[in-house]
Amino acid sequence: MSDAAPNDAADDDARSVRAFRMGWRDRVGDGIFTLLARVGVGPAHLLTTRGRKTGRPRTNPVVLVRQGEQRWLVAPYGAVSWVLNARAAGRVILRRGRDTGEYAIREPPPAESAPILKRYLGFASATRPYFRGSKDSPLEEFVADAHRHPVFELAPIDKHQA
DSSP states (O other): OOSBOOOOGGGTTSOOOBOOOOOHHHHHHHHHHHHHHHHTOSSEEEEEEEOTTTOOEEEEEEEOEEETTEEEEEOTTOSOHHHHHHHHHSEEEEEETTEEEEEEEEOOOHHHHHHHHHHHHHHOGGGGGGOSSOTTSOHHHHHHHGGGSOEEEEEEOOTTTO
C-alpha cells in the first residue's frame, strides 16, 4: 500500500503527499513533546479539546504559529480528531508548563490561512511530506492546499466574561 494520498484529477501535476497514519515513531515523538510541554521547555504546547462524542478531555501536543501578538493552530495532518473536536466545541485549552489558557477558535478562509501555513512549513520540517508545496512555494499554492490543512485563529477567553 502506498503512503501517498490519492491525487484529485485536477491535481495530477501537483506533488503527491503522504497520508497521515500514526505509527510508533509518531507516538514516541508525541510522548517527548508532551513531556517537554508539561515542563514548559521548547515550542510545544498541550492542546486539550472536549471529545465531540464522549465529552471526555483529549490532549495532544501541538506547535503554535505566532504572527505578531496573534497565535494560530495548524493541523498539518488534516481533519484529525483534535480538529473535529475543536470545531464542535468552538474552544480549546492550551497549556505550556504552568501556564494554561482557554481560547475561542475561528477558522479563517484559505486566503487568510495561506501565509500561516507557509510560515508553519518553514519551521515544522517533519510535516513537509504532508503538504503539496514547499516552504519556498508562492502563497497561491498554500491557498489551493488550505482545505487539506485546517488553521485556527486563537482568541483568549476572559474568564470574567464567560
